[in-house]
Amino acid sequence: MSAVVPHKKKSFHLDEADLLCKNGCGFYGNIAWEGFCSKCYREVYQPAKQAQIQHDALRKSGQYSPTANNAPELADEQAALSKLEKQKVQPASKQSSAFKFLKKSPTKEIKPVIQELRRGSTESQKIGGEFAEFLKSLKKKSAAVEISKMVREFVDRVQQNQHLNIDDLSEMVQEFYGTLEDQLNGYPVFKDLSSETIDKVMDFAESYILTRLYPYIFCSPTTLDEERDLALQNRIRSLHWVTALQLDTVINDDDPAIRHELDSAITDIIEMDSKRSSQDKLQHIVSCSKHIFEVLQQSKQGPASADEFLPALIYIVLKANPPLLHSNIQFITRFANPNRLMSGEAGYYFTNLCCAVSFIEGTIFRIPKIKSLKT
């Protein structure tokens, strides 16, 4: 099948322009945000979203008139639709159901969410118990009560606002991390807490919040994450023929000891999906990376560096094809405490994973020419 394709070894290329925000602001774009960075995406899409909400509200109350709407494209759409309506004498309910479909109503997903809530309740209870245990260990009771109250109130607040779009939810959670940390460092009731204790409180709060809210915020039906997951999975599946050698990795997967380390790395990255908190997910990425370093060290009989690590990670991701990889990355990006992602080991390896996925998505892999069938 491949003999016709010319052999080009160094044909991997990902254009820089593909990574940057389409708005040219210099930050990084993301496919999930239509190629914009989150800020520009919001700026571009917020007015349209507002217009849609207004439009829907007006329709519901029956006062809608196209001229009253200040979003021209929506007015046009509405005008075209009412023309159709006149021609076909369609019942109004059909038209509004078409609009609902376009809006991707979350109502259809309520049932599975409830089921998942039940499945996840043991995990929520576990982290809830650990958090409570930790708070009990604090000397000052009033501080413990205050922390517990703030965190629980926040979880309730998000649950009440679960219909919000994912960027707004992300912002809510991120804002809460900031407020909580500021208060822990500033409020008199917390002034006896050491900085280590504050770090622990922050960790527990993050774990608890994300575990509790997981069903609403992971691979949410209001996002395109599910489609992207499938696309990425298919993409990786289609690259099953890529070998370690083609990626220029030094991995020697014939050796059983190395093979064992490779399997551990693959298991770790696959199991990331089964964890709910961002810390646990990141821990799996770190552990996978450590196994990769073992693989590299044993393969080349010497210490490895980033030059060898990234290709090896790409190879592992291709071999593992981890479930819901895009959703997991998005979940961490949106909801993990940013301190975790900008610094520390976990942040570093997470960035590498993002790079590996970006490379897999954006690179044209060429099937190497089969040298000779005779030999």
Place this chain on the structure above:
Amino acid sequence: MSNSRRNSGTRPGAAGGRIQQAKLVLLGDQGVGKSSLALRFVRGQFPEHSEATVGAAFLTQTILVQGQSLKFDIWDTAGQERYHSLAPMYYRGAQAAVVVYDINNANTFNRAISWVRELRQQTAVNTVIVLAGNKADLASEHRAVPTEDARVFAEETGLIFAECSAKSGLAVNEMFMMIAHKIVGKHASPNSSQGVQLTGGEEASSSGCKC
């Protein structure tokens, strides 16, 4: 990602006594010795003499500078051309970038120049950028990049410049100390980004830092 998440040098809400964190990213062609430089700085070792290390792409080192603890998070990157376009994901939010080239290989210097230009365009003005010519221990026989060329380029672009050797340890610690001073000092005067240079040799290794 909100703006507040974008340049988090110190931890938000951090009190004065807390350790300041700085993300430092290593860029440069494959095989110029990026990770060896980091290892030399962090562990005082050169990989050849330390079979025990599994290898490292992420290292941390805490140092005391101007009475303040500064913790470096050192991010190594893959230097191959094919991964070049991924680099922004690594240097986003970094306080310092060390662009490494091999002074015995002119191609690596050319790539370093393009890294520097890219960094100047893509990163905040107060990002500390360092041009580091590694493998100075081999320079007497194999030098391909004259010190003067690199020094002039560094001066024009306002970089810290150092010729160093991860193998012998020459000027490595001094280079990192200079970065530390710049980062810590930055809080006092954010716009002090004029070129500072560090020439290899006894002069540099005897004096701690010339900031």
